[in-house]
Amino acid sequence: MIEFLRRLFGQPGSSATAKERLRLVLMTDHLELAPEMIDAMKRDLVDVISRYVEVDREKIDVSFERQDRALAMLANIPIISVNRPNGTAEHAAPVSEAPAAEAPVAEAPVAAAPPARKRRRRAKKAQRAPASPAPAAAH
Amino acid sequence: MHQLQSESPQAQPGTAAAKLGRAIVLTSGKGGVGKTTTTANLGTALAIRGARVVLVDADIGLRNLDILLGLESRIKHHLLDVLEERVSLDDALVPGKHGDNLFLLAAAQSREKDEVETAKMQALIASLRERFDYVLIDCPAGIELGFRNAVAGADEAIVVCTPEVSAVRDVDRVVGLLGNRFRPQLVINRLRPQLVKKGKMLSVEDVNAILRLPLLGVIADEPAIVVTTNKGEPLALHKETQTGAAYHAIAARVAGEDVPAPMPPAARTSLIERIGTLLGGKRA
Numbered sequence: 001m002i003e004f005l006r007r008l009f010g011q012p013g014s015s016a017t018a019k020e021r022l023r024l025v026l027m028t029d030h031l032e033l034a035p036e037m038i039d040a041m042k043r044d045l046v047d048v049i050s051r052y053v054e055v056d057r058e059k060i061d062v063s064f065e066r067q068d069r070a071l072a073m074l075a076n077i078p079i080i081s082v083n084r085p086n087g088t089a090e091h092a093a094p095v096s097e098a099p100a101a102e103a104p105v106a107e108a109p110v111a112a113a114p115p116a117r118k119r120r121r122r123a124k125k126a127q128r129a130p131a132s133p134a135p136a137a138a139h
Numbered sequence: 140m141h142q143l144q145s146e147s148p149q150a151q152p153g154t155a156a157a158k159l160g161r162a163i164v165l166t167s168g169k170g171g172v173g174k175t176t177t178t179a180n181l182g183t184a185l186a187i188r189g190a191r192v193v194l195v196d197a198d199i200g201l202r203n204l205d206i207l208l209g210l211e212s213r214i215k216h217h218l219l220d221v222l223e224e225r226v227s228l229d230d231a232l233v234p235g236k237h238g239d240n241l242f243l244l245a246a247a248q249s250r251e252k253d254e255v256e257t258a259k260m261q262a263l264i265a266s267l268r269e270r271f272d273y274v275l276i277d278c279p280a281g282i283e284l285g286f287r288n289a290v291a292g293a294d295e296a297i298v299v300c301t302p303e304v305s306a307v308r309d310v311d312r313v314v315g316l317l318g319n320r321f322r323p324q325l326v327i328n329r330l331r332p333q334l335v336k337k338g339k340m341l342s343v344e345d346v347n348a349i350l351r352l353p354l355l356g357v358i359a360d361e362p363a364i365v366v367t368t369n370k371g372e373p374l375a376l377h378k379e380t381q382t383g384a385a386y387h388a389i390a391a392r393v394a395g396e397d398v399p400a401p402m403p404p405a406a407r408t409s410l411i412e413r414i415g416t417l418l419g420g421k422r423a
Contacts, residue, residue, distance in 0.1 A: 013338020015335070015341050018303070018340075018345075019345050022307055022341075026307075026308060029308065029311065029312065
């Protein structure tokens with residue numbers, strides 16, 4: 001019955017997915033940043049953040065989004081531990097917005113999207129963020 | 140990103156060169172979107188309108204245009220024979236089966252794309268423009284040398300796109316490569332109105348919101364195309380069919396007539412969908 005109703009009222013079609021994928025792929029096409037350049041940028045970004053918190057380099061996700069005419073770079077960088085790599089720790093979580101112990105993932109929007117949107121995305125991403133592999137270290 | 144093109148269909152280019160025909164390349168980047176079918180049908184429709192038309196199959200090594208026109212058994216010489224001056228142009232041009240306005244210059248089947256010299260290709264297209272009203276060049280898929288050679292002698296472009304992410308992306312790229320000089324116009328091929336209505340296929344608006352090209356027309360995906368391809372008779376020979384008429388409308392627009400861009404008939408609404416609408420259901 002539910003299936004019947006769903007069919008009756010229509011479900012969201014895959015064309016919306018197609019549109020979104022197309023939008024994103026063209027955005028990166030038009031960026032004309034070589035993939036190596038994006039990789040290098042990612043590395044540098046992580047190096048800076050790693051000075052403050054230990055991050056999961058494997059799970060870093062950098063993407064580009066456009067809203068109206070502004071292009072935004074969104075970096076999703078899972079934090080493994082707030083321990084500073086040099087061993088001091090605890091109070092150091094300047095990158096993450098929420099108190100570090102509760103926030104396994106810090107979003108670092110780098111560019112020009114309007115603030116309201118950034119916040120919304122951040123919230124959304126935080127929800128589906130992978131659980132922190134190591135319990136975030138508030139010893 | 141590419142620039143917006145002029146709105147109106149082109150008039151004959153340059154009044155000073157009014158005697159020269161128009162050389163239009165049909166291209167898409169991606170393969171299998173219907174370049175060759177579009178070339179065959181547009182050429183047929185233009186010829187039926189009374190223009191003298193030559194179709195040039197620039198897909199060296201993968202000759203196909205002859206099949207769609209039903210001329211495969213009549214090909215004796217090909218493009219490279221002419222470029223390499225083994226035969227005259229007149230010997231290589233194969234008259235179409237219907238009427239005497241349409242000619243085909245076939246691709247070489249057993250040769251490779253990089254055996255074509257760009258300058259010679261340019262010269263060939265130039266000499267064809269002196270003899271025909273329209274020179275339609277069927278471009279190979281890809282953006283390598285074959286593409287560059289096909290485009291070299293053309294002064295206009297028609298890009299063929301299907302409502303798929305990959306096809307739109309490739310057309311976007313090709314249009315970027317073509318630049319402004321070719322004033323590319325768009326044919327959307329293989330649209331399935333029923334799927335669009337259900338939100339399962341990109342719509343004409345979706346596609347052109349991204350490409351932003353002057354739209355020549357939209358061709359539906361329909362079984363008749365397969366049948367006519369099987370027979371080697373372009374659907375444009377049958378103006379009484381919906382799709383045949385659509386190709387004629389596209390031809391009219393290419394010729395500069397102010398007719399609306401053909402669209403496939405709207406998808407039928409089933410009883411159950413009507414009930415759904417009545418109940419306030421929303422279609423995605």
